[in-house]
Amino acid sequence: MGEFGTVVVTVEKSLALAKFTERSCPSRIIRSCCRSAPANCPIELTSTGFILINFFKSNRTLAPVNKSVAAIVLVAFGVASPVSLQAQSASLPISSSSQLPTLGDGSDMSSSDERRLGDRIAREIYRDPDYIDDPVLADYVQGIWQPLLAAARARGDMSPELDERFAWEIMLGRDRTVNAFALPGGYFGVHLGLIAIVSSRDELASVLGHELSHVTQRHISRLIAKQGQQTPWMIGAMILGALAASKSADAGNALIVGGQAVTAQNQLNFSRDMEREADRVGFGVMTQAGFEAQGFVSMFDKLQQASRLNDNGAYPYLRSHPLTTERIADMQARQALAPHGPVNAATTLEHAMVAARARVLSNPGVDALRALLVEASGIKLATLAPSRQASVLYGAALAASRLRDFGNAKGYLERLTALVHADAPAARLAKLLEAEIALTAGDAARATAVLATTPPVRSAAGGETAAPRRPELFLGAQIALQSGQVAAVSGAAQRLQSWVAAHPRDAQAWQLLSSAYGAQGQTLRAIRANAETQVAQLDYVAAMDRLKAAQDLVRQGGGKVDHIEASIIDTRRRQVAVLLKEQTLDR
Numbered sequence: 001m002g003e004f005g006t007v008v009v010t011v012e013k014s015l016a017l018a019k020f021t022e023r024s025c026p027s028r029i030i031r032s033c034c035r036s037a038p039a040n041c042p043i044e045l046t047s048t049g050f051i052l053i054n055f056f057k058s059n060r061t062l063a064p065v066n067k068s069v070a071a072i073v074l075v076a077f078g079v080a081s082p083v084s085l086q087a088q089s090a091s092l093p094i095s096s097s098s099q100l101p102t103l104g105d106g107s108d109m110s111s112s113d114e115r116r117l118g119d120r121i122a123r124e125i126y127r128d129p130d131y132i133d134d135p136v137l138a139d140y141v142q143g144i145w146q147p148l149l150a151a152a153r154a155r156g157d158m159s160p161e162l163d164e165r166f167a168w169e170i171m172l173g174r175d176r177t178v179n180a181f182a183l184p185g186g187y188f189g190v191h192l193g194l195i196a197i198v199s200s201r202d203e204l205a206s207v208l209g210h211e212l213s214h215v216t217q218r219h220i221s222r223l224i225a226k227q228g229q230q231t232p233w234m235i236g237a238m239i240l241g242a243l244a245a246s247k248s249a250d251a252g253n254a255l256i257v258g259g260q261a262v263t264a265q266n267q268l269n270f271s272r273d274m275e276r277e278a279d280r281v282g283f284g285v286m287t288q289a290g291f292e293a294q295g296f297v298s299m300f301d302k303l304q305q306a307s308r309l310n311d312n313g314a315y316p317y318l319r320s321h322p323l324t325t326e327r328i329a330d331m332q333a334r335q336a337l338a339p340h341g342p343v344n345a346a347t348t349l350e351h352a353m354v355a356a357r358a359r360v361l362s363n364p365g366v367d368a369l370r371a372l373l374v375e376a377s378g379i380k381l382a383t384l385a386p387s388r389q390a391s392v393l394y395g396a397a398l399a400a401s402r403l404r405d406f407g408n409a410k411g412y413l414e415r416l417t418a419l420v421h422a423d424a425p426a427a428r429l430a431k432l433l434e435a436e437i438a439l440t441a442g443d444a445a446r447a448t449a450v451l452a453t454t455p456p457v458r459s460a461a462g463g464e465t466a467a468p469r470r471p472e473l474f475l476g477a478q479i480a481l482q483s484g485q486v487a488a489v490s491g492a493a494q495r496l497q498s499w500v501a502a503h504p505r506d507a508q509a510w511q512l513l514s515s516a517y518g519a520q521g522q523t524l525r526a527i528r529a530n531a532e533t534q535v536a537q538l539d540y541v542a543a544m545d546r547l548k549a550a551q552d553l554v555r556q557g558g559g560k561v562d563h564i565e566a567s568i569i570d571t572r573r574r575q576v577a578v579l580l581k582e583q584t585l586d587r
Contacts, residue, residue: 109221111165116586118167118185123538125189126507130174133508134361135471136432137195140354141170144205144291148212151289157216157281162186166215169505170208176362180207182214184221192362196355199347202286202295203302209282209289217281219274279327283334293338300328349419349426352387356395364402372399373408381415389419390426394433401437409437428455432471439475444483451476470509473499477512481519489519500532507536524553524565531572540580547573 125131149168152158166186175191182188188211198204214220279296287293347355360372376396381389393416400409413434420426431454438447457469468476473495480488493516500509514529531546547569554566 109224111162114221115165115185118183118187119538121183122187126537132172132174135474139471144201147289148209148285151285152216174362180211182211192358195358202292203299205286205291206296206299209286210278213278213281287338293335296331297335300331347387349387349390349423352391353394353429356391360395360398369399369403401440406441424455435475439479444479447479481515489516492516505536507533528569540576540583543576
């Protein structure tokens with residue numbers, strides 16, 4: 001769009017701002033883009049020459065159409081390309097007054113600065129409707145993730161300071177593309193498409209170990225520091241790209257920001273040296289965590305095979321993490337020297353069922369669900385390997401229940417149960433699915449009975465775990481709420497209280513606890529639990545609103561107030577006020 005002056009990118013109130021000179025301000029393009037739906041137009045031209053691109057029409061709901069329109073307009077402005085959000089900069093001065101985190105002179109980024117930046121990105125991702133916290137998938141991923149973190153600590157890859165300051169949180173995205181990426185501050189993104197195509201826990205561990213090593217080796221911080229005075233531009237583009245991560249296959253750590261005489265390969269994409277370092281450190285982490293070295297090599301083989309085909313966008317991981325002959329040879333040599341178990345071990349029944357769940361949830365449209373049922377009905381299951389049978393039956397049962405075809409769901413489920421009954425991890429997933437389907441059908445009594453027969457989870461020492469796992473806990477709470485039985489709801493609330501005490505950042509647990517309190521008529525506690533939900537999702541404005549509502553309720557309650565709860569609310573409001581102030585200063 002010709003010459004333009006200073007550009008400022010921020011996520012203040014979910015806005016991306018670009019300021020142009022009066023001569024190049026493209027108001028005609030704004031009118032053209034928004035003519036079809038002016039009420040939903042995310043673009044506004046202010047009297048001071050700012051172009052505001054609003055990714056969210058409210059503070060709660062992401063508008064995918066608006067985000068797409070915003071991307072188009074950014075392209076028209078010359079600020080971003082649809083593939084990489086690449087900022088063009090023919091003569092681009094960087095404003096020192098940018099509304100971005102204060103990061104000193106840009107030559108160094110502390111762990112606290114990086115965490116604050118990561119929090120800003122995560123706060124927006126939490127609002128995206130394609131962010132998904134599925135307890136079954138999350139539990140499976142955590143079963144891989146936690147040993148990797150423990151191994152990184154044991155190896156000394158993760159300093160005590162980094163361990164304490166960073167989030168170390170995996171965020172799942174409802175996306176069919178094969179991708180995973182590291183974000184600042186210890187946040188990580190994993191698309192369901194990746195879980196759906198890996199053949200084993202070991203392959204998934206290789207990807208997660210690689211991404212973990214990008215963060216423990218401070219690659220993001222080093223990239224930002226490398227840019228010097230261009231740091232605000234890089235951070236701005238990083239935030240914009242992360243907001244689009246669930247819609248754009250090239251988001252996440254594939255983001256690119258512009259700079260004079262600096263090519264894309266030298267920007268936010270990790271360098272070849274960083275990729276090699278992440279490979280080697282990640283390989284050590286995953287093998288020390290107990291995963292098979294073969295998983296790293298087989299994952300490389302899978303990606304290499306995909307790279308030889310015409311990439312239709314389904315493998316964005318290849319663009320942000322390009323494979324080289326050197327990387328593949330290095331991992332093959334390391335795998336040959338590492339102690340390992342059976343090479344090319346068959347996919348476990350449990351993993352096959354998890355992959356099937358990821359496949360269904362990544363594309364929940366009616367046509368896709370019906371296609372799964374057609375596939376299942378047309379396959380001669382007896383000719384398939386057991387893991388493939390389990391995948392087909394699990395996916396078909398879940399798809400049928402989502403279509404409210406409970407007769408078909410029951411049939412597939414019975415065949416699945418018969419197939420996996422001797423495999424404890426797989427039998428557990430089958431029982432969880434059976435209880436989930438009964439809950440969806442509105443049969444709380446049946447769901448309760450099924451959940452009670454779920455096989456116990458074994459600890460690492462071989463004994464049974466006393467506390468319920470997250471999927472069982474959440475499913476039990478949902479069943480209790482649907483049943484409306486006082487004793488069941490009270491028991492669920494007590495178990496959730498214990499859970500959030502140990503996991504205070506679990507937003508879904510807080511929300512279920514809020515519902516349980518509400519069902520018991522404990523309004524004050526329900527409001528506070530809802531506020532804690534907002535805190536866990538880093539939405540301190542909403543949390544303050546709920547805590548204020550709780551204080552208002554206390555003032556209206558007279559002598560019937562729970563004074564202990566009221567005291568907790570007062571304390572939490574002061575604490576959240578401090579967090580909100582810090583969050584505001586970071587903008």
